[in-house]
Each structure stands twice: as C-alpha cells, then as structure tokens.
Amino acid sequence: MTSTPHKLWRFNGGLKLPDHKAESTQETVFKAPLAEYLTLPLRQHIGEMAQPVVKAGDKVYKGQIIARCDTYVGAHIHAPTSGRVRGIEEHPVPHPSGLTAPCVVIEVDGDEDWGEHRMPPIEDLQNLDPARLRHRVREGGLVGMGGAAFPSAVKLNPRPQQTIDTLVVNGAECEPYITCDDMLMRTRADAVIQGLLLVKRTLQPRQCLIGIEDNKPEALRAMTEALGGEENDNIRIVAVPSIYPAGGERQLIRVLTGREVPSEGLPADVGVVCHNVGTLANIYRAVIRGEPLISRIVTVTGSGVQRPRNLRVPFGTPISHLVAHAGGYSDDVERLIMGGPMMGFALASDQVPIIKGTNCILAAKGEEVDPPGPVMPCIRCGECVRVCPANLLPQQLYWFTRARDFDKAQDYSLFDCIECGCCAHVCPSNIPLVQFYRFAKNEIWSQEREKQEADAARVRHEMRQERLAREKREKAERMNRKKQALNDKPAENKASDTGSDPKKAAIQAALERAQAKKAAQGADTTPPDQGKPPSDTRTQEKTR
Amino acid sequence: MRFKTFTSPHMSPARSVNRVMRQVLYALVPGTVAMAWFFGWGVLVNVVLAVTVALAAEALMLMARRRPVKPFVTDLSAVVAGWLFALAVPPLTPWWITLIGVGFAIVVAKHLYGGLGYNPFNPAMVGYVAVVISFPREMTLWLPPSTLAEMAFSLPQTLQAIFLGQLPAGLTWDMITGATPLDRLQTELAMDRSLSDIQASPFFGAVAGRGWEWINLFFLLGGLWLIRRRVITWHVPVAMLGSLALISGLFWLINPEVYASPLFHLFSGAAILGAFFIATDPVSGSTTPMGRLVFGAGVGILAYVIRAWGGYAEGVAFAILLMNMMAPTIDHYTQPRVFGKTPARKEG
Numbered sequence: 001m002t003s004t005p006h007k008l009w010r011f012n013g014g015l016k017l018p019d020h021k022a023e024s025t026q027e028t029v030f031k032a033p034l035a036e037y038l039t040l041p042l043r044q045h046i047g048e049m050a051q052p053v054v055k056a057g058d059k060v061y062k063g064q065i066i067a068r069c070d071t072y073v074g075a076h077i078h079a080p081t082s083g084r085v086r087g088i089e090e091h092p093v094p095h096p097s098g099l100t101a102p103c104v105v106i107e108v109d110g111d112e113d114w115g116e117h118r119m120p121p122i123e124d125l126q127n128l129d130p131a132r133l134r135h136r137v138r139e140g141g142l143v144g145m146g147g148a149a150f151p152s153a154v155k156l157n158p159r160p161q162q163t164i165d166t167l168v169v170n171g172a173e174c175e176p177y178i179t180c181d182d183m184l185m186r187t188r189a190d191a192v193i194q195g196l197l198l199v200k201r202t203l204q205p206r207q208c209l210i211g212i213e214d215n216k217p218e219a220l221r222a223m224t225e226a227l228g229g230e231e232n233d234n235i236r237i238v239a240v241p242s243i244y245p246a247g248g249e250r251q252l253i254r255v256l257t258g259r260e261v262p263s264e265g266l267p268a269d270v271g272v273v274c275h276n277v278g279t280l281a282n283i284y285r286a287v288i289r290g291e292p293l294i295s296r297i298v299t300v301t302g303s304g305v306q307r308p309r310n311l312r313v314p315f316g317t318p319i320s321h322l323v324a325h326a327g328g329y330s331d332d333v334e335r336l337i338m339g340g341p342m343m344g345f346a347l348a349s350d351q352v353p354i355i356k357g358t359n360c361i362l363a364a365k366g367e368e369v370d371p372p373g374p375v376m377p378c379i380r381c382g383e384c385v386r387v388c389p390a391n392l393l394p395q396q397l398y399w400f401t402r403a404r405d406f407d408k409a410q411d412y413s414l415f416d417c418i419e420c421g422c423c424a425h426v427c428p429s430n431i432p433l434v435q436f437y438r439f440a441k442n443e444i445w446s447q448e449r450e451k452q453e454a455d456a457a458r459v460r461h462e463m464r465q466e467r468l469a470r471e472k473r474e475k476a477e478r479m480n481r482k483k484q485a486l487n488d489k490p491a492e493n494k495a496s497d498t499g500s501d502p503k504k505a506a507i508q509a510a511l512e513r514a515q516a517k518k519a520a521q522g523a524d525t526t527p528p529d530q531g532k533p534p535s536d537t538r539t540q541e542k543t544r
Numbered sequence: 545m546r547f548k549t550f551t552s553p554h555m556s557p558a559r560s561v562n563r564v565m566r567q568v569l570y571a572l573v574p575g576t577v578a579m580a581w582f583f584g585w586g587v588l589v590n591v592v593l594a595v596t597v598a599l600a601a602e603a604l605m606l607m608a609r610r611r612p613v614k615p616f617v618t619d620l621s622a623v624v625a626g627w628l629f630a631l632a633v634p635p636l637t638p639w640w641i642t643l644i645g646v647g648f649a650i651v652v653a654k655h656l657y658g659g660l661g662y663n664p665f666n667p668a669m670v671g672y673v674a675v676v677i678s679f680p681r682e683m684t685l686w687l688p689p690s691t692l693a694e695m696a697f698s699l700p701q702t703l704q705a706i707f708l709g710q711l712p713a714g715l716t717w718d719m720i721t722g723a724t725p726l727d728r729l730q731t732e733l734a735m736d737r738s739l740s741d742i743q744a745s746p747f748f749g750a751v752a753g754r755g756w757e758w759i760n761l762f763f764l765l766g767g768l769w770l771i772r773r774r775v776i777t778w779h780v781p782v783a784m785l786g787s788l789a790l791i792s793g794l795f796w797l798i799n800p801e802v803y804a805s806p807l808f809h810l811f812s813g814a815a816i817l818g819a820f821f822i823a824t825d826p827v828s829g830s831t832t833p834m835g836r837l838v839f840g841a842g843v844g845i846l847a848y849v850i851r852a853w854g855g856y857a858e859g860v861a862f863a864i865l866l867m868n869m870m871a872p873t874i875d876h877y878t879q880p881r882v883f884g885k886t887p888a889r890k891e892g
Contacts, residue, residue: 011883012880012883017555096549098549176555250883250884254883260883261884263882263885329545333547334547334548335548335550335554337552339552342552343553344552344554345549345551346547346548346550346554348546348548348549349545349546362554364554367556368554368555369554369555369556370556371557373562373615376561376616376619376661377659377660377661377662378661379621379660379661379826379827380661380826381826381831382826382836383774385831385832385833385880386777389883390882390883390884391880391881391882391883393831393832393875395831396831412879413882413885416882416883416884419552421552421553424557425553425555425557425558426557426559427557427559428557428560428561428564429561429661430560434551435551438551
C-alpha cells in the first residue's frame with residue numbers, strides 16, 4: 001500500500017449490518033455443470049429489448065450472438081454454450097412481477113463448442129484504440145456486474161465536454177450475504193487488475209481508486225498482490241468502512257473522493273466513472289481471451305440452502321439447478337430472493353433463469369426474514385432520517401405517499417431515494433417504507449405518461465378545430481368571390497350586347513364563371529381539396 | 545418450488561414500537577424511585593393508578609374505534625403516557641383527578657385525533673394541563689420532601705388519602721401539604737422578597753430544592769441512557785436545557801435578586817423530565833435534526849418565560865404543548881440538504 005493513507009469521506013447514516021459473508025466463502029468458486037436447457041430473456045436491463053437473430057431448430061455455438069441490440073443503451077445476448085434453439089418462448093423471468101417475457105430457449109448439447117464464434121484476442125494492448133475497446137465491449141454484450149446491468153460500453157464513452165479524472169472501481173459489495181465480488185477478487189484479482197489497466201488506457205484518468213469494504217481482508221490482500229509493481233499513486237486500493245450502502249455508486253464516490261454526484265446527474269458530471277470489479281474482469285476476458293459475456297459468478301447462500309457457495313454459472317441456468325449444486329434446500333426454507341436481503345426481490349418460483357444482473361440467490365428461513373410484529377402507525381421517531389444515505393426525510397415521504405400527495409413527495413426529493421432499504425430496516429413500526437416509495441414513483445410516472453397523452457390529444461384537437469375554422473373561412477371567401485363575379489357579369493353582358501341570343505349569353509356566362517373560378521383558385525394558397533394540413537397526420541403518428 | 549413473495553428489504557428489523565416504549569419505561573424507573581423516596585408511597589400509587597386507567601381507556605377506545613386491541617395495548621405507549629402523567633401530579637392527588645386527567649389524555653388527546661402516531665399534542669401533557677386548569681387547588685398540594693423513613697404516611701394511609709380523601713387522625717391538608725420550590729419562589733417573589741432571602745431556607749436545598757435536585761439527577765441519568773440506546777437523539781434535550789440555561793443565566797446576571805440561577809431552573813420542576821422524556825415524544829414533536837434543535841430551544845425559552853413572568857409557577861407542560869403546535873411548520877422549514885442537491889463539494 002502507499003505511504004499516506006487515503007482520505008475518506010462520509011455519507012449520512014447507513015447501517016452496520018451483520019454481514020453473513022462467511023457462510024458462502026468457505027470454499028472456492030465452483031464451476032456449475034450445464035443445465036439441460038438455458039433460458040435467455042431478451043430483456044435483461046433498461047434500454048431496448050434485444051431482437052433474436054436465431055430461430056427454432058437453429059444450431060448455435062458457444063459465444064454466438066443469438067439476440068442483437070444495436071441501440072446506444074443496449075447489449076447483445078450470446079449463447080452461453082453450444083446446442084440447438086428450442087424456440088423463442090414466453091417464460092417466467094426474474095422480475096418482481098413474476099410475469100413471463102420472451103426468451104430464447106437453448107437445448108444444451110454438452111459439447112461446449114465455440115465453432116468460429118470466439119472473438120479474436122487483441123494482442124497489441126499498448127496501442128489499444130479506445131474505439132476498438134468500446135467496440136469489443138459492445139460486441140461482447142458486456143454490462144455492469146453490480147446489479148443494474150447497465151451496458152458497459154456507454155460508460156467507456158464520456159461525452160466530449162466531460163473530463164474524467166477519476167476511475168472508481170467498486171469492490172465494496174456492501175450488501176450482506178453477497179460474496180461473488182469478494183470471491184472474484186480472491187481468485188481472479190489479476191483479471192480485475194488487467195481489466196482496470198485496459199479501462200485506464202481508454203479513459204486516461206488522473207487517479208484510479210479501488211474501493212473494497214474492510215470486512216474483506218482476503219480480497220484486499222489478493223488485489224494488492226495482483227497490483228504488485230503497478231501500484232503507484234495513480235492506482236490505489238482503499239479499504240472503506242463496512243457501512244451499508246457504501247457500495248452504492250454515489251455513496252462510494254462520496255467516500256473515496258468527497259464528491260457528490262448531482263441529484264439528477266451522472267458520476268461523469270463530477271469527473272468520475274465507476275465500474276464494478278466483475279465488469280473489469282469481463283473486459284479483460286473479452287479483450288485478451290475473446291470471450292463474450294456468457295457466464296458469471298453467483299452467490300447461492302442463506303440458511304435455506306445446505307451448502308452455501310459461489311458458482312460460476314452460464315446465463316439462462318434455472319435457479320433450481322443452482323440450488324441443487326449448493327446442496328439443495330433446507331427443510332424449512334421460506335423465501336427465495338434474487339439479489340441481497342436489502343435490495344433484492346423475492347421470487348415466486350425457482351424456475352426462473354440466472355441473468356446478467358444476478359449476483360446472488362438467497363434462500364432464507366422464516367426467522368431470518370420475518371418481521372417481528374404487525375405493521376404499526378408511524379410514530380415519527382426519525383430513525384429513518386438518521387440512517388438515510390440520501391439525506392431524505394423518509395417519514396415525510398411516507399406521509400405524503402399515504403395521502404397520495406405526490407407533488408409534495410416530489411418536493412421532498414422522492415426521486416433521490418435509492419431504495420436501499422435502510423429506513424424500512426430500522427422502522428420500529430415495521431412499515432414497508434420502500435414499497436411506498438416504489439408505489440409513489442410508479443404513480444408519478446404513470447401520471448406523467450397520462451399527462452403527455454392528454455397534452456398530445458389536446459394539441460390534436462386544437463389543430464383540428466383550427467383547420468375546420470380555416471376551411472369554413474376559405475369556403476365563405478370563395479362563395480363571396482363567386483357571388484361578386486355573378487353580380488358583375490350580368491351587368492356587363494347587358495351593357496355590351498343586349499337582346500342577343502340567350503343561349504349564347506349562357507355559354508358566355510359559364511365560360512366567364514370558369515375563368516373566375518380559376519383565378520380564385522390561383523389566389524388561394526392551399527387548394528380546397530388539400531385543406532387538411534399534413535402536419536395533422538404527423539402529430540397523430542407521433543403520439544401513438 | 546413455489547415461494548411466498550415480499551417486498552425488500554428482507555432482513556428482520558431489530559426495533560419495534562414496544563421495544564422503544566419499554567426502554568423509555570426502564571429509563572423512568574430511577575427517577576420514579578427517587579421521587580417515591582422523597583414524596584412517599586403516593587408517587588407509586590399514582591403511577592399504578594394512572595397506568596391502569598390509561599390501559600383501560602386505550603382498550604375501550606380501540607374497541608370503540610374497531611381497531612385491533614392487542615397490538616396497540618401491548619405497544620406500551622399508553623403506559624408511558626399514564627406514567628408521565630403520574631409523575632407530573634402531586635403525590636396525594638385524589639383518584640378522580642387522575643381518572644379525569646389520564647382519561648382526557650387517552651380519549652381526547654390521543655384517540656380522538658387518530659390514536660398512536662396521529663396525535664398533534666403530547667397526550668400526557670394535555671391531560672396534565674386539563675387538570676391543572678380545572679382543579680388548581682388540588683394540583684398545588686405537594687408534600688414537603690422528606691425521606692421515606694421519616695414519611696408521615698404509610699401505604700394504607702396513602703391509599704386512604706388518595707381514594708377516600710381521608711387523612712390520618714389529627715392531620716389536616718393544610719398541615720401536611722406545601723408548595724413546590726417553583727411555587728414558593730413565585731409566591732414569595734410576588735411579596736417582594738429578595739431571592740437570597742428566599743433561598744436561604746433549607747427548603748431550597750443545595751441548588752434547586754431539597755429532594756427535587758436528586759430526583760432530577762436520576763431522571764437525567766435515565767435520559768442519558770436513552771440517548772445511548774438510540775431511543776432518543778441528543779437534539780431536543782440539549783437544545784431545551786441549553787436555551788433554558790442561557791436565558792435564565794442572562795436574566796440572573798442582570799438581576800440575581802429577582803431571577804433565579806440557571807442551575808435552579810435546570811434542576812427544579814419538570815425541566816429534566818420534560819427535556820428527556822416529554823419534549824422528545826416523537827409523535828408530537830419535530831422530526832428533522834435541525835427542527836428538533838429549534839423545537840427544543842423553543843420549549844426551553846417558553847418554559848422560562850412562563851416560569852418568570854407567567855401565571856403558573858411551572859411552564860414546561862405549556863411550553864411543550866405550544867411547541868407541539870409549531871412542529872409541522874418547523875419541520876417544513878428545516879428539511880435537511882438532500883445528497884447531491886447542491887453543487888458537489890470540491891475535493892479537499
């Protein structure tokens with residue numbers, strides 16, 4: 001380590017939680033055997049859904065792209081192993097709703113055959129072009145391994161006006177029970193450091209700070225060793241206090257640099273880019289070994305499984321398969337959670353697959369998770385204020401949400417809530433506070449959508465009214481001109497040739513009328529049959 | 545396999561309302577025992593009576609409001625309210641005053657406003673103020689502090705006095721009761737006596753009245769323990785006692801013959817009890833950290849104003865109720881700065 005200790009900052013509140021990390025770190029990472037079928041949801045993170053490029057019956061090779069997503073915030077999906085596509089099917093996916101979504105289902109053949117689909121390793125790392133690295137990361141379908149699974153290429157591409165002076169590496173892993181980053185750092189610290197050096201070459205930051213919670217001495221040691229000669233003042237491994245949620249991106253940046261990411265901004269706004277240690281290891285694998293993102297380390301833990309451990313798992317593996325390789329369930333397992341105990345969501349079934357963002361499967365017994373009593377009224381004790389890392393007033397947000405006063409909730413910065421669960425954990429009244437905030441956020445979003453739709457409908461209506469009025473006006477003008485012409489013509493006729501053939505006079509009058517009409521049309525800017533403005537149809541399309 | 549689903553977080557919380565209230569009750573024990581030591585069995589009888597009335601009123605109101613009785617009766621909030629009321633009234637208060645006061649606290653101040661968590665005013669103080677205003681004579685009948693050993697009243701005699709209004713043969717109310725130090729100070733100052741004369745009497749003890757200073761010391765210990773156990777925060781007690789010390793110190797420096805010392809103000813009456821146990825009532829007080837400082841400071845200043853220039857010798861109860869009214873406004877103007885809401889601080 002470097003001579004001077006790195007200065008650390010604090011964020012408000014947070015919790016010291018029993019970490020429950022020892023259970024799943026007893027043995028090294030186990031490579032899980034292949035399941036019979038792999039189920040790969042086409043949507044695994046925010047942004048556009050990937051579009052399948054294979055069809056039922058196709059033979060797929062390991063590492064082959066099976067679904068593409070070419071939008072900026074998107075990532076391809078690759079076949080985690082070789083086999084045959086059973087189909088694009090609706091299948092339950094890991095989502096709190098428990099609903100189904102389209103998935104590519106692969107019947108595994110067990111050959112692990114890469115075919116031609118391993119990407120060519122990049123050898124000349126010294127001259128690695130940032131654009132080439134970004135391209136490789138994008139082609140490899142890499143997403144953030146911290147849980148949100150944000151496409152990684154985006155974070156390697158700062159906007160021109162932003163200068164990135166600090167690269168923060170997130171190895172904090174603050175949530176209890178989860179140890180996949182810990183085990184990765186213990187077993188593959190070299191891959192993390194190599195990945196870090198690649199990103200460092202691309203972003204050219206002034207400093208790199210690797211934040212690891214101080215409850216992971218083995219990981220800290222392994223990382224320091226792997227850094228070895230590379231360590232200088234530009235790259236520092238910093239042990240941060242184990243205060244949940246120190247691993248939250250904004251919290252870790254605050255602890256390591258003292259900077260606060262603006263409320264509605266991104267880390268890049270304060271000159272920081274933050275990557276998870278797992279993401280860096282994947283960048284290394286994609287560049288040096290040409291492997292796309294097809295598997296990850298998942299912690300399977302909790303008193304609900306017999307043999308808690310970390311497993312390297314191909315995506316699409318059903319959770320039941322994982323649990324079977326963690327010794328199976330304990331007798332009185334009660335709850336199955338994807339993610340950690342503070343922010344994870346409970347699953348209704350263990351038939352859903354592991355996806356890119358799955359860091360932990362927690363099977364819990366009742367006594368670990370059950371609330372001690374019924375939900376009581378808020379007594380405004382303010383303990384939630386004390387622990388809120390975003391410095392909010394959770395009890396007031398709760399009050400406004402209950403009253404459905406969403407404007408007030410927004411005034412009290414509802415959207416700065418990171419849903420870390422600290423407030424609900426300390427609430428003596430057992431109020432599921434986070435659930436209230438999620439509800440309020442969703443209500444506000446749907447209200448905004450409705451408002452946008454209503455606005456569009458109003459604009460459409462106003463434009464129609466305007467068009468009808470204009471058409472009426474134009475019609476009236478034409479009628480007037482016609483009348484005028486008719487009034488003028490007979491007088492002229494009478495004057496020029498009185499007593500001539502009435503038939504001839506009628507023909508003459510008709511000719512003149514036609515001429516007048518032509519002239520009137522020429523004066524009009526829009527021909528009457530095209531009176532409907534083209535903009536109208538465009539508006540309609542846009543709002544659909 | 546199928547599982548039940550719940551919303552995050554999934555870890556069992558460590559606290560409960562019952563636990564919070566239970567710790568408040570533990571913290572009240574030393575001060576209550578000290579009070580019984582100096583004022584006799586009446587204190588304990590009052591506590592038992594008030595708690596019983598509070599629980600009965602709570603259960604009745606819950607039934608009338610068709611609310612689940614068990615979780616709310618066992619949350620112990622009614623016990624705390626009854627206990628605090630009992631500590632506020634004189635040791636030989638007639639039973640019907642306790643009945644009316646605690647009944648008013650639970651029925652009107654608590655349940656008519658919606659029960660636990662919804663009352664804008666501290667129920668115990670509403671009950672206390674109701675009987676102070678309604679029965680001013682009975683509420684000033686304090687006993688002179690004496691140690692339990694030299695106490696004139698045995699437990700049966702105390703029960704007789706409280707429930708039947710009968711005193712032991714040969715005694716009259718005038719003979720046995722007296723004023724509190726704050727009462728006596730106010731009365732004698734009104735007679736234009738100087739403070740040094742008044743306080744020369746042994747009745748005023750070392751700093752704030754014989755017995756009272758000890759009682760308050762034990763309430764202080766309980767209160768400090770509550771802060772240590774994170775049941776209350778330091779903000780309200782520090783702000784309230786700080787502002788009380790500051791304003792009383794200021795006037796004491798101006799004229800020590802008319803204005804009592806800060807130490808007297810801190811250790812007499814309900815200053816300590818109020819600062820740690822009543823003004824810290826979360827439901828009716830401020831909830832933001834800055835708001836709690838403002839709230840506490842307001843209680844301290846108002847309590848002093850009432851003590852020094854008001855019609856009542858003790859102003860803590862009124863001060864707390866007045867600040868209860870202000871709490872929502874204070875909360876509105878003292879919101880903490882949200883993380884990332886102002887320009888980020890520069891790296892140091």
